[in-house]
């Protein structure tokens with residue numbers, strides 16, 4: 341069975357500390373390796389991880405297919421923006437390299453196709469992270485082995501609360517390569533919805549792997565329900 345076949349109709353768990361939280365205590369490769377091992381025990385068929393150190397630690401801890409990326413910078417084309425970043429991801433042990441395939445400029449002025457060639461040259465596969473149908477179609481022409489909806493909602497304007505199931509549907513209708521649903525999958529209903537929309541696999545991140553994000557999300561929901569600490573105090577409850 342190929343690496344991609346092993347992900348068919350399965351859940352991939354993205355093990356990454358929160359990028360906007362430099363002091364996230366989960367920012368530790370040994371911790372991420374444990375989180376990945378727990379996710380695999382829970383049924384994840386693959387792991388997605390950022391940076392050579394985390395990728396190497398996770399590679400040593402689990403045997404499932406590993407999607408690696410290398411985030412560089414904080415704005416624009418961040419996910420594995422150059423061939424040099426991609427080569428480090430493969431060398432750290434990733435089977436598949438996730439690469440930004442939006443049309444935003446890359447720090448070295450080269451193209452997605454250049455990175456795809458470098459990844460294939462090292463014997464790994466390329467997952468194109470896109471935000472639109474057109475980017476997905478262009479990425480496949482440029483050599484992508486699979487396409488993920490990872491960047492939908494992150495290239496302009498406010499980030500929407502839920503996943504982009506419509507983009508999954510449109511990509512799956514047009515592409516013959518696997519389409520991975522990724523980005524803000526938080527519930528079983530959303531994951532099931534992505535499979536129904538034609539997803540080959542679904543990637544879930546913070547809702548599984550980040551106690552910091554899960555705690556904030558839970559408390560935001562309590563506040564939205566009008567029962568945050570201030571409201572409860574004002575009611576004189578408890």
Ligand SMILES: CC(=O)N[C@H](C=O)[C@@H](O)[C@H](O)[C@H](O)COP(=O)(O)O
Nearest residue numbers: 354356494523524525544545546547
């Ligand atoms: C936009 C971007 O840079 N996404 C990144 C891609 O690798 C990660 O920061 C996310 O954790 C991952 O996509 C899954 O995240 P969630 O399931 O929590 O949305």
